[in-house]
Amino acid sequence: MAHSQYTPGIVPARLAPDAYAARFADIAPPLDDHQAQVAADRCYFCHDAPCMEACPTSIDIPLFIRQIATGTPEAAAKTILTQNILGGMCARVCPTETLCEGACVREAAEGAPVRIGALQRYATDRMMARQDHPFTRAAATGRRIAVVGAGPAGLACAHRLALLGHEVTLYDARPRAGGLNEYGIASYKAVDGFAAREIDWLMQIGGIRLVTGWKLGTDATLADLVDSHDAVFLGLGLGATGALGLAGEDKTGIAPATEFIAELRQAEDLSALPIGRAVIVIGGGMTAIDAAVQARLLGAPDVTIVYRRSRAEMPASELEQELALTRGVRIVENAVPVAIHGNGALHEVEFARTESGEAGLVVTEDTFRLPADQLFRAIGQRLGPLPEGLTTEAGKIRVEGAGRTALPKVWAGGDCAQGGQDLTVTAVAEGRDAAEDIHSFLMGA
Secondary structure, three states: OOOOOOOOOOOOOOOOOOOHHHHOOOOOOOOOOOHHHHHHOOOOOOOOHHHHHHHHOOOOOOHHHHHOOOOHHHHHHHHHHHOOOOOHHHHOOOOOOOOHHHHHHHHHHHOOOOOOOHHHHHHHHHHHOOOOOOOOOOOOOOEEEEEOOHHHHHHHHHHHHHHHHEEEEEEOOOOOOOOHHHOOOHHHOOOOOOHHHHHHHHHHHOOOEEEEEOOOOOOEHHHHHHHHOEEEOOOOOOOOOOOOOOOOOEEEEEEEEEHHHHOOOOOOOOOHEEEEEEEEEEEHHHHHHHHHHHHHHOOOOEEEEEEEOOOHOOOOHHHHHHHHHHHHEEOOOEEEEEEEEEEOOOOEEEEEEEEEOOOOEEEEEEEEEEEEEEEOOOOOEEEOOOOOOOOOOOOOOOOOOOEOOOOOOOOOOOOHOOOOOOOOOHHHHHHHHHHHHHHHHHHHO
């Protein structure tokens, strides 16, 4: 049955069938050859390269841009991929406006940085289109490593270990590899199944066996893996979602934003996805933005993000906030949910105004209500249960150096581990560096 944008409740097909493809098209279409040349020619090729300092994976940005400028984009891709094997995805999802492009001298001087992210995508896409792999494995070492979690950290770790000649078994609890790249980002940022295609390309290195539908603690314990492998890397991510802690949170229409995004990413027919008429997203990070924008794209006419602090304090970048606003999402700042109303299904959410002062965030008695038939929680994720022996700090696995945990032969990295910025690019750097440390440990260097 076809519905309209104003049909009450949570229903599918709010739009005409042909509207979805256009709405979920690539938000940043790739550069053509001429555009890439023009963009590359704007680079000053700085000798001290503040952009490179701002990149968590330390890609030699001036070098790869010079390689594009001189007509060798495949060489540029190898420069990128040597440091960041998921450079294609990072070119699509990195907050470049606060990392490399934010540090660009042209940004400081002109307010218009070199388009580093777009140039990185241009180069890596050219390499992937060739369907070959720029790296060759070292001679076999005979060492076996288990990598638990096939997200960005685990993939980067597995690839680097395989490159160094080790045999790797990569385990993941979900049906498909990729972690947040596959299940957790807005679909318009990585269209045409890019996350899966990038993994297929990465696996061409050889020496990596992928096992999906495998859960640590159910199919094997960490002790089992340590006994049967020479080393173990944990890239578990953050599996548990935050709750509002309010009565009625189990009402129909309330769910974690991560579940909504994952369902959308895996859907074969976007018109079949039910969406509310009035949607509220609680939170202020990238997940909140992705959920809210996609709710609008699915046809919800009224979508509101509510954040407890000011817009200036939102974890989501200014660019992402502007994206939400231009897509028709309303942002309500300085408010927290205090009550959920509805008889069985969600009907309204009550909020209280907040104020920031010397005592921190203060919840006032000034309240208001917003109508809602659907609410998504995007208030952070946390670690799930951990194997015995691992220690935590600030809610994450405590590590030293390049990911060494308190357990012998066990490393950790990515969102589950202490430090980092909970970004794909940071997870890649941590997985890569842990692999190098594992290699040194195993080879006695």
